[in-house]
Amino acid sequence: MESEEHLLNRLDRELKNLIQNPKIVDKRRIQAIFNKGDLKKIAETLRGKFESHLSMITCIDTGKDFEIIYHFDINGNLFNLITFTSRAIPKISSITDIYPVADFYEREIMDLFGVEFEGHPKPRRFILPDNWPKNVYPLRKR
Numbered sequence: 001m002e003s004e005e006h007l008l009n010r011l012d013r014e015l016k017n018l019i020q021n022p023k024i025v026d027k028r029r030i031q032a033i034f035n036k037g038d039l040k041k042i043a044e045t046l047r048g049k050f051e052s053h054l055s056m057i058t059c060i061d062t063g064k065d066f067e068i069i070y071h072f073d074i075n076g077n078l079f080n081l082i083t084f085t086s087r088a089i090p091k092i093s094s095i096t097d098i099y100p101v102a103d104f105y106e107r108e109i110m111d112l113f114g115v116e117f118e119g120h121p122k123p124r125r126f127i128l129p130d131n132w133p134k135n136v137y138p139l140r141k142r
Contacts (some may be wrong), residue, residue, distance in 0.1 A: 001077040004030060011079065014049055018042050019081070021141060031080040035094045036068075041080065043070075051075045054095075057105035057136045059142045066090055066115055094120040106109045112139040 004024045006135055011030065012022050019032035033088040034042055046052040052072040062065040085092050094117035096102045106117040107126035114137040119121065125132065 001028075002074070004028060004077060006076060007077050007079075010050070015042060018045075021130050024078075026074060029080065030076045031082060033082045036083040036085055039070075039083065039093050039095060039097070039140070043095045044109060046072055046079075047098050052079070052111055054099040054101055054105075057102060057109065059109045059115060059139075061087075061113060061139060063141050068092060068094075068109070068115070073098075090115040091118055093118050096120055111137075114140060 004027070008022055008030055011019065013034070014023075015032075018038045019034050022030060022032035025031050033050065039125045045063070052074045054070065054077070056071040057072050058071070059128055061071070065084045065086050067087060068083050072079040090113070092100065092115065094106055096106065097119070103120075103122070104126065106120055107123065109115050110117060110120075110123060111127045112126055114135070128138075
């Protein structure tokens, strides 16, 4: 298993202009912030150069925007990538073409928060029933 320090240095070198404030936050856990417009480039680099696996995508409604966290496993270390999208226009690119498993996570977030994943190949309901009211998202803050 790669040490956190070694991985942090590699991430900082390979994603230098794409991530901000990369840091070790816990044993085997690194996090960084990124601009949502760079998601595809970052995902392609993580897949190609780091042989990462997408473990999960989570979403938090902060009340003023949506915080979206991508959880990647890289050689036994967790790399949390954090970005934000506005509540007024909640959109971000889909990464299902790079990580097919993103399909389920993106559709779950679409259903529960109303965040649109642009370019998703099948943006249909995943958790909620088909007859669920339009524009009603159970995990959005009011």
